[in-house]
Amino acid sequence: MNEVLKVENLSHVYSAGTPFEKVAIQNVTFAAKKGEIIGLIGHTGSGKSTLIQHFNGLLKPTSGRVLINGEDIHQSLEMTRAARFAVGLVFQYPEYQLFEETVRRDVAFGPKNMGLEQAEIDRRVEEAVQIVGLPPEVLEASPFELSGGQKRRVALAGVFAMEPEVLVLDEPMAGLDPVGREEVFRFITGYQQKHGTTVIFVTHSMEDAARMAQRIVVMDSARILMEGAPREVFARAGELTQAGLDVPQVTRVLMRLRERGVDIGADAYTTEQAAALIRGQKEGKTC
């Protein structure tokens, strides 16, 4: 059983029975394997934020089940609480959740709630802060004195320190400039490699998804529209555009070439891949 996290026929309806009733997710089945990195894409309102809040039991399914290592997280209160710690959830703009007097205490909030020993808490906090590239002096500083980018790192460290089996991030790079995005990207992959954690991250950016994920899951109108390796997903670029998603520019360039009769495939999403395809074509062989 290497499916760490699984949801089966999951549906969630907000405000059921009122005029405001809204089906946020409908009959979604999805599984994440140990150590896998999954990119979850979809435009606002496609249901992805609702879906991830089921992973750690914050939302209760209207129907269907959520399983962690094969066990239903809603079978008992203890299991639901355990799910909170097994699945670490980082919300959008997590820097706005900081509240403690020092960075150390803020990062320790999660581990403390888990009831860990003080020595273990200290070890985790120090490690997490190091993973997000902050110097140890920052530990005793107030999180409110830090810059926006540093606050984001502290917030990430707060969840890293819980050492969850599954790390779920809702748009971890939202609002950051290219440098900031690159850094956050490095911290997440760095943490993932060190702990072999399963990572699921929500993003609007196809480029980020393609670069980071081994598998991409695309959501549209409360359902999973498609899933597969980045290449498989981008090969269906037309459908992605219809679902209101941004397709990387290079993929669009290749699509355009195909329309004009030069079909060298459209499953590239980085400049390197596209350059290789064009090079192959130029040198008279296909990739």
Next chain:
Amino acid sequence: MLKDITLGQYFPGQSPIHRFDPRLKVLMVVAYIVALFCADGLWAYLFCFSMLALCIGLSRIRPKMMLRGLKPVLFIICFTAVLNMFYTPGVVLWHWWIFTLTREGIFNALYMVSRIVMLIMCTALLTYTTSPIALTDALEYLLGPLKKLRVPVHEFTMMMTIALRFIPTLIEETDKIMSAQKARGADFESGNLIARAKALVPVLVPLFVSAFRRADELATAMECRLYHGGEGRTRLNELHFARLDLLGGVLTAACVAAVFVISHFWA
């Protein structure tokens, strides 16, 4: 979820009740409340009730919605009823321990309860049929004379407008912060009162920080849009006193007078 709460409870519409000048509506409600408190006797109450029923009918607000407005005050209504029933001196109908049920008590309870119900309903009707912005405009106008006494009426109504605008935003934010802290293992549901109050710190601190940041940004944005207090400010929708309002005002005055007359002669 918290954000499902609808605030202000305004139901847009085109009925005469909706179209009345908000200033007149506020005055009508005040007049009606005065009439309610002066009403005496069954006939006066019935008259007050039919006035209200007529207005509700005209407004096309479903009676079910009107009853829903009573929910928050249900406890007060029951409490008043019990208090009046058992503690009004008069002809004793039933007695047990400290409870003495009197005939006068039953009548009193009925009167008091219907008075409260009508009072709540008529204010509910005001908020159901008047947009919050029209309501604050009306208040600013009606409280206008207080400006002469250096009461900051404009600032007060501006604060109300901004509060109304930001309450849904802040509720949504509270929801989000609570979820985020729950994801870090915060527990808001167990423990005694002190433990629960303490558990709120991780929510309140970020909420205040965010509210101050928003306030700061909003102040800059308002300045950039030339806000400089109430002086010389004009309005998009000026309040107009139309013929319909005159009719409404006269009818209200007549009805209030009628309540006095009925209370005096048929009580």
Next chain:
Amino acid sequence: MPPIIELKNVSFTYPHGEGKPESPPAVDNVSLSVEPGEFVAVLGHNGSGKSTLAKLFNAILTPTSGDVLIDGMNTRDESRLFDIRKTAGMVFQNPDNQIVATVVEEDVAFAPENMGLPSKEIRRRVDEALAAVGMSAFKRHAPHLLSGGQKQRIAIAGVLAMQPRAIVMDEPTAMLDPMGRAEVMRTILRLNRENGMTVVLITHHMDEAAQAGRVIVMNHGRMLLDGAPAEIFSQVDELRACSLAPPQTVALLDRLNRDLNAGLPLTALSVEQCADVIYHYLKG
């Protein structure tokens, strides 16, 4: 016609906290002018000084040295503050924190109300501004129920209702999803092309800057590059040096040039142009 926005050797240093070392200037000796009808994108990573620059345009900040002139009015002159802000309107990053009222049209009316215009004129301006951003159908809606892109368009309408000569936007799309971003960009382009509105767009999105008529690149408070998008984005190495990635189209052409010595022009910015260049390269 004089430039709408003119900066003469402008520097700005944030006042430093007690006991802390003085911070380097956020804006360092910048001179530039924006002509009527221009669409200028100011590009730079966080801390490059681009947001400080935006605040200087609108007299939210006044320069430590040098002068900022808005339609000839010096932002140091407090008596002209009202006119300066009326001339160069400002749109901010977070749409939630710049909407004042609970009804869309009331919010758009906020600035003209502050200007003390007659009710009829306010009505005309509100309707016009909402039409210009394509939000007329939402005028009776509550802003908090709108999408991010819609809210930002309302914020733009709120500024348009002042009938400014220029709009300065400080990262208006940073908090929006791709659909919201596209929506806002379409609105900005239309305002510039159809209404001749002067636009200064502060951004860190390359694809947005590529749509402008002129791009200014800021780095460490200084103005590093200034020119047409095709000209700026073809300077791939300079961009990378200030932590900005060129658009994928240019990066692809650059890659081909480096790997295959293809000699392709780096000025093919749009997907269409880029595909065209590669098409001819492959066929030729």
